Amino acid sequence: MPTSPVSAVTEQTFERQVLQARRPVLIQFWAPWCAPCRMMTPIVEQLASEHAESLTVVKINVDEEHGLAARHGISGIPAFLVYRDGQVVDAWVGAAPKPMLEQRLADHLP
Numbered sequence: 406m407p408t409s410p411v412s413a414v415t416e417q418t419f420e421r422q423v424l425q426a427r428r429p430v431l432i433q434f435w436a437p438w439c440a441p442c443r444m445m446t447p448i449v450e451q452l453a454s455e456h457a458e459s460l461t462v463v464k465i466n467v468d469e470e471h472g473l474a475a476r477h478g479i480s481g482i483p484a485f486l487v488y489r490d491g492q493v494v495d496a497w498v499g500a501a502p503k504p505m506l507e508q509r510l511a512d513h514l515p
Contacts, residue, residue, distance in 0.1 A: 432488065434486075483499065
């Protein structure tokens with residue numbers, strides 16, 4: 406079974422995986438029971454594979470990582486944040502088609 410190009414982030418790994426990242430990071434906040442989140446999984450994985458050289462893509466399970474969800478003010482899922490140089494540079498909530506996500510990311514990629 407192939408491994409996902411999207412890694413999970415926890416409270417313990419957030420600083421290393423997101424804040425200290427040398428390239429932009431796309432975070433998907435999700436939960437296993439969320440149908441729109443599950444619908445976005447293949448799209449997010451495609452983006453991770455297609456932009457593997459210039460973008461890190463991670464996911465945060467809001468059921469398991471309450472602190473990270475609260476710290477980021479997540480009240481609806483799927484929610485997406487783009488971090489660059491340790492700062493949030495873009496954020497949006499809701500499922501979207503791949504072209505819209507690519508357009509949102511275009512300004513943040515080298």
